[in-house]
Amino acid sequence: MNGLxxxxxxGGGPAGLRAxxxxxxxxxxxxxxxxxxxxxxxxxxxxxxxxxxxxxxxxEVMMPLIEYAEKNGRVKVYKNSVVERCExxxxxxxxxxxNLSNGSSEKIKASAIIVATGFEHFDARFDPxxxxxxxxxxxxxxxxxxxxxxxxxxxxxxxxxxxIAFIFCVxxxxxATNPWCCTVCCGVSIKQAIEVxxxxxxxxxxxxxxxxxxxxxxxKLYWTSMEExxxxxxxxxxxxxxxxxxxxxxxGEDTLVRGPFEVLFDMVVLAVGMEPxxxxxxIAKALNLRVNEFGFLKPKHPNIHYDSGREGIFLAGACVxxxxxxxxxxxxxxxxxxxxxxxxxxxxxxxxxxGG
Amino acid sequence: MNGLxxxxxxGGGPAGLRAxxxxxxxxxxxxxxxxxxxxxxxxxxxxxxxxxxxxxxxxEVMMPLIEYAEKNGRVKVYKNSVVERCExxxxxxxxxxxNLSNGSSEKIKASAIIVATGFEHFDARFDPxxxxxxxxxxxxxxxxxxxxxxxxxxxxxxxxxxxIAFIFCVxxxxxATNPWCCTVCCGVSIKQAIEVxxxxxxxxxxxxxxxxxxxxxxxKLYWTSMEExxxxxxxxxxxxxxxxxxxxxxxGEDTLVRGPFEVLFDMVVLAVGMEPxxxxxxIAKALNLRVNEFGFLKPKHPNIHYDSGREGIFLAGACVxxxxxxxxxxxxxxxxxxxxxxxxxxxxxxxxxxGG
Numbered sequence: 001m002n003g004l005x006x007x008x009x010x011g012g013g014p015a016g017l018r019a020x021x022x023x024x025x026x027x028x029x030x031x032x033x034x035x036x037x038x039x040x041x042x043x044x045x046x047x048x049x050x051x052x053x054x055x056x057x058x059x060e061v062m063m064p065l066i067e068y069a070e071k072n073g074r075v076k077v078y079k080n081s082v083v084e085r086c087e088x089x090x091x092x093x094x095x096x097x098x099n100l101s102n103g104s105s106e107k108i109k110a111s112a113i114i115v116a117t118g119f120e121h122f123d124a125r126f127d128p129x130x131x132x133x134x135x136x137x138x139x140x141x142x143x144x145x146x147x148x149x150x151x152x153x154x155x156x157x158x159x160x161x162x163x164i165a166f167i168f169c170v171x172x173x174x175x176a177t178n179p180w181c182c183t184v185c186c187g188v189s190i191k192q193a194i195e196v197x198x199x200x201x202x203x204x205x206x207x208x209x210x211x212x213x214x215x216x217x218x219x220k221l222y223w224t225s226m227e228e229x230x231x232x233x234x235x236x237x238x239x240x241x242x243x244x245x246x247x248x249x250x251x252g253e254d255t256l257v258r259g260p261f262e263v264l265f266d267m268v269v270l271a272v273g274m275e276p277x278x279x280x281x282x283i284a285k286a287l288n289l290r291v292n293e294f295g296f297l298k299p300k301h302p303n304i305h306y307d308s309g310r311e312g313i314f315l316a317g318a319c320v321x322x323x324x325x326x327x328x329x330x331x332x333x334x335x336x337x338x339x340x341x342x343x344x345x346x347x348x349x350x351x352x353x354x355g356g
Numbered sequence: 357m358n359g360l361x362x363x364x365x366x367g368g369g370p371a372g373l374r375a376x377x378x379x380x381x382x383x384x385x386x387x388x389x390x391x392x393x394x395x396x397x398x399x400x401x402x403x404x405x406x407x408x409x410x411x412x413x414x415x416e417v418m419m420p421l422i423e424y425a426e427k428n429g430r431v432k433v434y435k436n437s438v439v440e441r442c443e444x445x446x447x448x449x450x451x452x453x454x455n456l457s458n459g460s461s462e463k464i465k466a467s468a469i470i471v472a473t474g475f476e477h478f479d480a481r482f483d484p485x486x487x488x489x490x491x492x493x494x495x496x497x498x499x500x501x502x503x504x505x506x507x508x509x510x511x512x513x514x515x516x517x518x519x520i521a522f523i524f525c526v527x528x529x530x531x532a533t534n535p536w537c538c539t540v541c542c543g544v545s546i547k548q549a550i551e552v553x554x555x556x557x558x559x560x561x562x563x564x565x566x567x568x569x570x571x572x573x574x575x576k577l578y579w580t581s582m583e584e585x586x587x588x589x590x591x592x593x594x595x596x597x598x599x600x601x602x603x604x605x606x607x608g609e610d611t612l613v614r615g616p617f618e619v620l621f622d623m624v625v626l627a628v629g630m631e632p633x634x635x636x637x638x639i640a641k642a643l644n645l646r647v648n649e650f651g652f653l654k655p656k657h658p659n660i661h662y663d664s665g666r667e668g669i670f671l672a673g674a675c676v677x678x679x680x681x682x683x684x685x686x687x688x689x690x691x692x693x694x695x696x697x698x699x700x701x702x703x704x705x706x707x708x709x710x711g712g
Contacts, residue, residue: 257614
């Protein structure tokens with residue numbers, strides 16, 4: 001449209017899809033590169049049924065974005081692909097896109113780049129105290145989402161659990177694993193506890209937490225979970241989990257009553273944190289981007305997320321910091337705006353058109 | 357530039373200024389209406405010295421935005437002004453702007469409207485237990501910011517305090533006042549505790565909290581405050597504060613050791629929450645916008661903040677929910693992008709220019 005090559009968007013989750021849709025809507029060509037075989041990022045990969053804080057169906061947010069990217073002629077989607085190399089600069093990047101399925105590579109030009117590579121859930125096998133991957137019926141919140149979506153919460157033997165514990169801050173706020181807070185895991189877990197209770201009316205649900213972090217308007221989830229759903233909250237830390245006669249013995253310390261506890265549960269759900277994924281680490285190297293001490297992409301200024309510090313490269317979403325879907329969407333749109341401003345400076349379509 | 361009237365931005369804080377700058381940078385005319393006599397919103401009004409989480413000077417973020425609005429010929433700034441009435445629709449709004457200083461009114465046309473009216477700090481006089489406005493040396497975090505900026509932390513008698521208590525969740529997470537969480541007040545208060553400790557090396561600082569909510573990468577502030585600055589944390593609730601012989605007697609309950617406490621302090625800092633201000637209430641009526649049960653502007657979809665549900669009117673920043681400066685900036689840019697898309701549909705400058 002302006003004599004410039006397309007904008008490259010890396011990552012097909014909420015932030016990347018929002019950026020691609022905004023750019024295409026304005027008439028810009030977009031190349032969207034997604035590592036996996038489907039678009040939608042974490043909400044689609046992990047089959048989020050609803051989004052906190054109001055439990056609205058995830059499809060309401062994600063489907064229009066995915067359909068736009070798939071069907072709009074201005075967005076060329078490369079699935080199963082990563083950006084391997086990048087040369088040149090703003091207005092004239094030369095990028096090598098590698099297809100992970102067949103190993104082929106393609107060189108493409110890009111006028112600007114938006115990096116929206118998202119996050120991965122913490123792999124709870126790296127914190128052995130919970131026995132994740134070893135004990136049956138110890139699952140992550142990302143796995144519970146799929147069960148909630150199917151409407152079928154079951155143990156590995158196919159029967160529904162009666163007593164369920166959610167353990168917060170697994171791979172979060174913990175120097176042995178990841179010291180940062182995952183921002184949304186408290187709220188998402190509480191949302192799930194409510195949804196489980198709606199599916200299994202007789203379930204007894206306990207949440208074991210350090211601090212309840214339902215920020216902003218998400219706070220309402222916390223109150224509702226206690227008052228309308230009878231979710232129980234225990235301030236404490238879990239030391240270990242044993243699998244005993246088909247039950248899970250959860251041992252820990254209650255930091256409010258200041259004593260140890262040993263309680264049997266049928267299922268334990270780990271609120272696994274968010275961390276930068278391999279895709280983020282790889283793209284940081286390929287594009288020569290700054291990362292912080294934890295591996296998140298580090299903006300030039302901590303309070304202005306979209307500015308990568310490299311001209312023509314913009315950041316959006318959970319590759320910068322753990323955040324909600326609503327924040328990722330805003331950041332995707334903001335990054336698209338910054339890209340449009342750059343393109344308009346390089347090839348002033350808007351200003352050329354006249355007055356004011 | 358496109359035969360359409362300017363975009364109206366209501367509110368001159370981080371979100372509104374970011375939106376105005378993005379639009380003007382693309383060549384669009386902007387009318388920026390700010391209720392107060394200066395631009396910058398809360399960070400300028402309350403003299404934020406630095407921004408959490410990395411204690412970077414507020415000027416780094418705010419000054420370029422303010423200067424852009426003041427000096428760019430495409431942004432017409434109305435200070436001391438509010439939008440009183442609004443007729444018409446997308447592409448052709450007719451808006452009455454009233455000057456609060458002289459009472460005069462002006463009718464202006466607007467193609468699109470971005471509402472970024474921000475927040476107000478909770479007025480702690482409405483929660484009488486703290487004696488704010490009655491007891492000397494009970495101040496709010498917004499007032500402490502100014503002292504930190506001046507580099508002079510003093511009691512009302514001009515001497516520095518030795519023992520300082522921060523009380524979290526004042527006008528937040530409390531049914532008697534505001535039930536939501538203010539999202540950033542924990543982190544901002546901890547930032548301030550660190551800054552006070554740097555100014556007053558001998559100060560003893562206690563934080564009285566319900567849950568510590570330093571979300572995402574802000575978590576580091578919490579650890580640093582304990583390990584490098586010796587800030588003390590007490591999980592509890594304050595019931596009342598008495599002024600006794602020049603000291604403040606803080607009475608409450610420690611919810612960890614499960615017992616009452618009565619401790620003397622020289623100064624008490626209330627982490628007052630964020631709430632929708634009069635400007636937000638007024639604009640909701642003037643523009644016929646939906647508000648939620650708390651008075652925040654309610655987007656059409658809870659996970660897509662910028663969409664007001666009224667065509668041509670977009671939302672950004674803390675008028676939608678309590679949020680950080682970095683979130684408000686992203687939302688300002690996102691709202692600007694949505695406005696540009698609308699204008700381009702109404703008068704397709706970009707698409708007209710050709711191909712792809």
